[in-house]
Amino acid sequence: MSRQQDAHKHDLDREDPLGHKQTAFDLPKGVIYLDGNSLGVLPAHVPARMQCVVTQEWGQSLIRGWNDHNWIDLPQKVGNRIARLIGAEPGAVVACDSTTINVFKVLSAALSLRPERTVIVSDNGNFPTDLYVADGLTKLLGKGHFLRLVDPQNVTKAISEDVAVVMLTEVDYKTGRRHDMKAITEKAHAAGALMIWDLAHSAGAFPVDLAGAKADFAVGCGYKYLNGGPGAPAFLYVAPRHQEHVTAPMTGWMGHEAPFAFDLDYRPAAGIDRMRVGTPPVLSLSALDAALDVFDDVDMEELRKKSVSLSELFIREVESRNVGLELASPRDPDERGSQVSFRFKEGYALMQALISCGVIGDFRAPDIVRFGFTPLFISHGDVLRAVDTLEKILVTRMWDREEFKKRQKVT
Template structure:
């Protein structure tokens, strides 16, 4: 699908089977193309948080751990995420942050690795926190972190764990999870996948791919709110592994208050401390929007939105921008990125004009597509505005060059 005119883009929106989901979101009057960084507020999450604060906490107080089911939130929310990532509910838990969960599953993976293997393999373009956590795990476990621009070529019998992000955060390039996992397994290595830029935006099949471990966040395409709780996946054959953060919620009987740690059976041993009830309740409510969503349709619309942006940027901005993302939807996540030597002020000028994307160093303009609320006319109009900013050099003003703390 493509559109040469705005009327054609509007016609695509009118025929869109996902269009009615837009009403579930409480969207301000902007073109929002940054759901791959922070998903917008859903109306259901707004209402749930008000109920949790005003009624469950305000009136129920401590009783709400039982009467409102707070204690069951980690597994209840996991059951909603599981079908989005191709997993059984018993293999997913919602807890902590992505970084903390990565620490847990990397440590567990090393404990499950074949004897003598102490290398974690990744790529230098992986998301920095993943590399930082891997450095820390390697240092504490007497292991080593190795980086390769071609991790498949670097796989050998010294590798314990291959750690990759399915969709690259800068360019949107997508790994073939099944093919990469099979390659790792052929040399006896385990896999850890980061799903931060794929869960909720694309069909993911962890079980079908044979993945060993995975982590992901709740605040991007899952729309759980800033700093929303994260999730982790552990394949059934690894659920007896030792994870190093032996907190009381991961205990077999947390309210027995025993002095020694006894891990829970199954995925619940990957819990740590007391869950953040308000944040987890917001994520719980936000996930209801996926109840009747076909992720194949989501992926198809995502590809069409991205193709439209690429075609219009080629036509209107080709002298200014270089495509950083794959052109083929088969190897691309739900985002499109372009390079510009003054990417930061260009993005700031675009945001000031009412089109919100984001910038990633050193020169990336990044645009995320969330098909449940992103429209074809949004993409059409966004490129028109971007083209005007570039042609008139509206970005080259002092206020757009000043760096904020968050880019």
């Protein structure tokens, strides 16, 4: 790092209104973590909260914890905390299940609201599990539904009068390309279709405005930018105007209007609760609830401003070193989420070499090296140090060692 770079870094970090947030996270010493878009960092206070939940709430209260510690309402409590971060109305979000299961639930519910239509529109940059669910659901329903898959830039052209649902991930998991939520939702509604947004790479990364965009449904996960821990519960959103009309495809007891009446007939609960299914996972929901504390005093516009500053610095520095990487993300920051991706033929080996040097990003087949910028715990100095490490690995061809080419189960 040159003196000029170092001075510039200090200026940016000194003016950073979120700089103090780094101490809220338990980051391993010497690690620059650019993978919060895949698994968030442990907030420093979560272990103490979990110790209390395990030893006091569960250990001492036992079954009484459902009432004494309000475990039963954790899905709504956590859902309402997430709602603030995604621009959702109060009572429109519930934290439950996994993202995949929630995609199944909201897509089924949306299709039931458009019974005369058979087309689901999505793009080939969508996360594959969403597409797998859509394909499987069309076969399960057996009513002639089919998935119309197009390139991301052709989504609006594919929305015609036969479309029941448009289902998109707002931020492409590979490239970070970001859809225009408001414009595409308006286009879907103009054609009489409903809109589902997957916010897995949006929630906690930048301001989202589901209500302002008039989205119909949304899903997202708790373990990326929300820092809820590996396998943290997901969430789903149903616009208030739809809540009393949707039919949940999985009618479990927690979606019943009176689950502890143990009636033999199913009657859906009022509002968003009808989208619940099974018993809340108290331990993981408690971890996610605690993790969300770090956002309590965060201005999401400030967070977005820093995200852009970090990612622009990263792109500028990587390209100035002329090390043979090709930008895979949109160059315009308004068209990106909070990640930057580059293409490199031996991307897997390159990323393993980086990780061995304490710079953790990740790899997506076939050739994408992906870097997430979580403004709450990443500094401009971290970015410059990461690029220095990246340059050294590429110049010395350190990545070309056999130890870095052996693929593990999780890439």
